[in-house]
Amino acid sequence: MTIANCTVARILVDNGSSVDILYYDAFEKMQLNPEMLKRVESPLYGFNGAPVHVEGSIKLLVTVGTEPKLSTVMMNFLVVKVNSTYNGILGQPGLNNLSELAEDLIPVEIVEGDGSCTVPIGVGLKGERKKSLINFLRNNADVFTWSAIDMPGVDRELAEHRLSIYPTSKPVFQKKRTFAPEPQEKVIKEVIKLLEAGFIEEAMYPEWLSNVVMVPKPNGKWRHEMLSFMDACSEIKMYEPNILKASFIAGRDTYCYTRMPFGLKMLVPPINAARKLSPYFQAYTIEVVTIQPLKKIMAKPDHSGRMVAWSVELGKFDVQYKPCTAIKA
Structure with missing residues (x-):
């Protein structure tokens, strides 16, 4: 990787990082002027959860790859004084900028004859390496989950989740909130997926009732707070007397979680x-x-x-x- 016309090695690729990091030691070796740094008010939290002081941010030209897969983009780095064996961290923002370098993929059937059970592999794999990888994936096809229905969850006799509710607490019933057509359509689609997966069921007599909270994403799509397919993918079922206490309104009907949202x-x-x-x-x-x-x-x-x-x-x-x-x- 080339950063600001300097060849920089030992870059950690971390798709879980929300920022791109350049360590101060590397910053000095690149002979960059500290006056180029822009002030950053908010702290950065490291792997151990402790806040890390940010020296500043700087935009640098980054070149990655070789011809014909070569990309040059401008990246915004946060500069920090932390002892590390790496010179920097390439986080999700940088990976998104370099997405055009990603290798083209082709789907391969893991269960032969079933076009719905496929795994993408790189088109660059040839000969024996490609054959070996496909055989390995097919021999371990039983570890793949192709849909939420394939996740039966933990038996109630082993574990179940209970809500900690004061017996004297008064149940809350929110009034129905009306959505515009676009977010309403998204809610209905998500409800159908959750019903098919068995993560929710229709609630005839809910004891607590909440509305779905729709939030617009930067990419123009919608995300919902109470209704999330991924959040509901918990393997531990809810204690049956508590199920109606996790109810929500979606469209014209009311539903309740049979498994507690993960977060x-x-x-x-x-x-x-x-x-x-x-x-x-x-x-x-x-x-x-x-x-x-x-x-x-x-x-x-x-x-x-x-x-x-x-x-x-x-x-x-x-x-x-x-x-x-x-x-x-």
Whole structure:
């Protein structure tokens, strides 16, 4: 990779990073003037969840690839003073700019004779390498999930999710909200997918009722807060008496989740703890050890509704999210 006419090696490609990073050591070796940096007010959060001071941002010309696959684009880097074995991080913005370098793909049937079960592979694969890869994929076809229906979930006897609700709490029933034709069509399509997958069911007598929150995306599409196909892909079913407490309005009908939305479910325990132990949270650094990607869930920029409120509520405290350590035999 060439950055500002300098050949730069050891670049970490991280599609989970929301920014492109250039470390200060590399910045100095490239003999760039610090006065070129533009001030950045908001902090950057590293892999450990701790805030990292940003020296500034700078736009540089980046060239990647070789002919005939060669691309030169302008990228915006955040410059940070952090010890690292890498010179920079190529995040999602940079990868999007370089998408034209992606190799052309062709679909290959994993289950022979079934055109709906395909996996894309590069057109550049030839001969024995291509044959070996296809055989490997077909021999392991049982590990692929072709639709949400293929995910039966965890048996209730092993685990189920319960909502922590005060018995004296008064149920809330929101009034129906009317949508424009375009977002309404999106809601109906998503409801059909969730019904077919068994993640939701029609609620005849809901005990709590919420509206779907539609949010426009920068690309012109729509995203919904309460109704999300990916968020609902939890393998743990809900405790049956709580199912009608997770109801929502969609179109002319009301539905309820039979499985708890992933993002909301994972944030309930730290939110409850922060509310009950607020003085303790204010006085100490809190470490949340989990196998779930809570840090990524909290850092998503396109949240709305309860997710935004909970993120702000936890943001008042010094909460660090750490992965569970492996138990070695």
